[in-house]
Amino acid sequence: MRLASVDADGLAIGLxxxxxxxxxxxxxxxxRVFDAQPHADQDWLERLCDGCGRYTPNAALDGPDGLMLDISGxxxxxxxxxALARDAADRLERYGMRVRHAIAASPEAAHALARFPVPPAPDEAATIRRLPVEALRLEDESAVALRRAGLRTVGDLAARPAATLAARFGAEAVDALHALLGLGHRPLAPRRASPAIRIDRRFAEPxxxxxxxxxxLEEMATEAGEQLAxxxxxxxxxEAVFFRxxxxxxxxxxxxxxxxxxxxxxxxxxxxxxxxxxxxxDPGFGFDMxxxxVPLAEPMAATQLALEGGEARKGESxxxxxxxxxxxxxRGRIQRLVPRDSHIPEQAQLALPAVEVRAPADWGPVGEPGDPPLRPIHLFDPPQSIDVVAGVPDGPPHRFRWRRALHDVVRFEGPERIAPEWWRAKDGAIEGDSIGKTRDxxxxxxxxxxxxWLFRHGLYGAETPDPGWYLHGLFA
Incomplete structure (x- = not known):
């Protein structure tokens, strides 16, 4: 077992x-040793990152123990x-954390300066050159190889031709060096994407x-509505955030x-x-921001007002x-059915959260008024097994038993054949059937x-010697 982290007292005695x-x-x-809880640490770091949204919308996680804030503008x-950095550090220290921060022109430079304190220089570029090669975030073997070659600081590497460094230590070392010197850096990946509209209100008194x-917040919503219009x-x-x-x-x-x-x-x-x-x-000591x-916005046409003052937009209520x-x-408790591209009846619809479905879906032609429906108003899922008497094994049903009651068939329409969807191996399978069979x-x-609505499961002779029968739905 190894130490995952050490506090200040431990560092003082050489741990x-x-x-x-x-x-x-x-x-x-x-x-005194405590079990490491990386998931709890990650959750806490994410909460701190969200709290740093008071300073900038572009806040990102920086490894397992750091935060990166893009405070441009x-x-x-x-x-x-x-002043911004001092306020952020003060807030974090109130939770008993020791904070080291740095401000630099690039994320790589800020990361390195916060973790490798060096004596200040007249400008940022000179300070960066004083950093040790470990600040490049290379593999341990690469850092050891650089030190063995007499290259101990970033300035030592910057003084060498890039082609020579790449040939000996690899392109990764050159890329890391250029990023640290501000010649090119990786884009910051904020924990939350920048919204289309953002409105902040700060208060002198909480x-x-x-x-x-x-x-x-209603005043801010009015302003957001004007921008949307x-x-x-x-x-x-x-999304609203109350910063305490x-x-x-x-x-x-x-x-x-x-x-x-x-x-x-x-x-x-x-x-x-x-x-x-x-x-x-809980407002606690008050909200100061x-x-x-509006992370998601969509086109919205102007609304025609009726003479009596009501809006004529159908479906708004x-x-x-x-x-x-x-x-x-x-969110997931209120659902709406939408069609799914499948021939298998019980697979032909999906239940999605209603807020994700903008309008009732198009289910295709419903037939002429007065015509009997082609699909039942109630569907059993899974279909219910029944006993059927038919003239021939592949003929229409004459009588069937369902729930211990016998039903004589006086009229029938069919068969309507639905083949199994071979590209979805298990669709159309009944009671553990692994590949599915044709349904009539x-x-x-x-x-x-x-x-x-009855169906015979399996083609007689071709797919099974004894096709089963199922009740799949009720029309009335």
Missing amino acids: LPAMTLADARAREPDL CDHLWGGEE IGSTAYALKR ERGQGGRRF SDGLAFPLRVETGLPVRDAPSILRLMRERIDALSDPI LRLT VAALVDRLSIRAG YYRVEDARGRRY
Whole structure:
């Protein structure tokens, strides 16, 4: 077993990460050891990253123990780069964490300067050249090879021709050197993508009331709606973040079935979401910042108003009801069926969250008015096994027994043959059948006028010597 991390007291007595536990106990017999919990550490780091959204929308994880913030265009809101960095460090230290930070022109340089403190130089480029070769984040073998060659600092490498370094130490060393010197860097991958619209409100005095914070959020929603209207769009997803003065952040997200941009509708959904929370939002010492973003927007045409003042958009009331129910009951609890490209009846539809389906799907032709339906109004999944009497093994049914009741067939239509979907091996399989068989469907009516949907599973002789029969649906 090896040490995953060491605190300041451990470092003071010579303990280092990756040291074996036996060596560590030899140095300090009374050593206190705790099991590493990398998943919990990752979850905590992600929460800290989300909390850093108060400084910039472009916040990313930087390894298992770091955060990377792109503060371009944001530092002036905090009185400069140093003031922003100091505020971030102070907030993190309130949680008992030791923080080392650095500000640089590239992510690679900031990463290295925060982890390898060196004496300051007149400018950033000179400071970077003083960094050890380990700051390049190469494999351990490569760093050892560089030191053996007498190349101990980034400046030593920068003084050598790139072609010579690539030939001896590989192209990775040259690429890492150029990235560290700002000649080219890897793009930052924010934990959350930049939204189409983002509105921030900072307060000189923290807001101690959630109700008042929602009033300010409504003003922000009005501004967001105006921006959406200028673009001819409506929002399908809205996210609000309540930043507390002690560093905690409370995110809220709502989705809509149709694009919307009016503030009352947005706030109504936000209030529904707050009411549905198991733990209410606690303002604590107050909210010092609010953020409203629109991560998903879609085209939204202008709405014609009726003379009596009502809107003529069909389906808006249903969409609003779906939105509210989805928030109260859960996003996946309110569903809508959509067609799926499959010939197998029980595979021909999907149940998706209703907020993901903008409008009722097109299920194809439904026949002429007055014609009997081709598909039953109730489908059994899985189909129910029945006993059938037929004139010949591959003929239509004359009588069948279902749920211990005998039904005489007086009329039938069919067969309608549905072959198995060979590209989906198990579609069409019944009761463990691994490949599926051909189905011959019949629409039948018994002596009491009740109509059923039956099928024979398997071609007689070609696929099975004894085809089974199943009841798949009820027409009426």
